[in-house]
Amino acid sequence: EAGVTQSPTHLIKTRGQQATLRCSPISGHTSVYWYQQALGLGLQFLLWYDEGEERNRGNFPPRFSGRQFPNYSSELNVNALELEDSALYLCASREGAAGNTIYFGEGSWLTVV
Amino acid sequence: GQNIDQPTEMTATEGAIVQINCTYQTSGFNGLFWYQQHAGEAPTFLSYNVLDGLEEKGRFSSFLSRSKGYSYLLLKELQMKDSASYLCAVLSGGYNKLIFGAGTRLAVHP
Numbered sequence: 700e701a702g703v704t705q706s707p708t709h710l711i712k713t714r715g716q717q718a719t720l721r722c723s724p725i726s727g728h729t730s731v732y733w734y735q736q737a738l739g740l741g742l743q744f745l746l747w748y749d750e751g752e753e754r755n756r757g758n759f760p761p762r763f764s765g766r767q768f769p770n771y772s773s774e775l776n777v778n779a780l781e782l783e784d785s786a787l788y789l790c791a792s793r794e795g796a797a798g799n800t801i802y803f804g805e806g807s808w809l810t811v812v
Numbered sequence: 813g814q815n816i817d818q819p820t821e822m823t824a825t826e827g828a829i830v831q832i833n834c835t836y837q838t839s840g841f842n843g844l845f846w847y848q849q850h851a852g853e854a855p856t857f858l859s860y861n862v863l864d865g866l867e868e869k870g871r872f873s874s875f876l877s878r879s880k881g882y883s884y885l886l887l888k889e890l891q892m893k894d895s896a897s898y899l900c901a902v903l904s905g906g907y908n909k910l911i912f913g914a915g916t917r918l919a920v921h922p
Contacts, residue, residue: 732910741914755909803854
């Protein structure tokens with residue numbers, strides 16, 4: 700069974716551009732979480748989607764947005780990129796809103812130059 | 813507010829036992845997770861506790877006391893490959909926001 704898959708693995712963008720990151724949850728999982736992890740720092744909660752709807756978001760500006768598709772895959776968009784957006788972006792999937800296991804993908808490294 | 817506290821760093825000797833503590837204050841509680849994260853890699857799921865008590869899984873065990881807002885991860889028979897960061901995360905509130913502590917960096921030496 701495939702785990703959580705994320706793409707791209709690495710992405711380099713220039714300041715002001717937009718980045719789109721993708722996540723496919725484990726088959727049967729309907730809930731997706733997004734996190735930002737800057738180098739050497741902890742995981743900061745970005746967004747939570749469940750059953751196609753945004754259920755919660757962290758303390759990030761509106762230029763961080765996303766969506767969840769009918770097949771439960773998800774997309775994170777970061778507009779007007781800033782240098783400090785350089786980080787590892789992690790997606791995690793959960794078997795529904797009450798599942799007791801949450802698994803992470805390998806992440807997408809975003810570098811803004 | 814919501815707060816999760818863990819020690820920043822710990823060191824231990826190969827073959828020994830180490831206990832990593834986590835205290836939390838969150839709006840509601842729907843479970844506590846422990847993850848292992850090696851540098852530059854994604855977090856790997858270790859355990860989930862939602863009821864008080866000890867959950868044992870091989871060399872790793874996790875304990876929870878909801879009344880004290882306290883958990884610990886116990887690692888036995890330490891191996892060099894256990895050198896990693898250990899992340900405590902709480903599912904808080906009615907919206908199941910998964911909040912992470914800053915992590916504990918464990919160094920295992922011979």
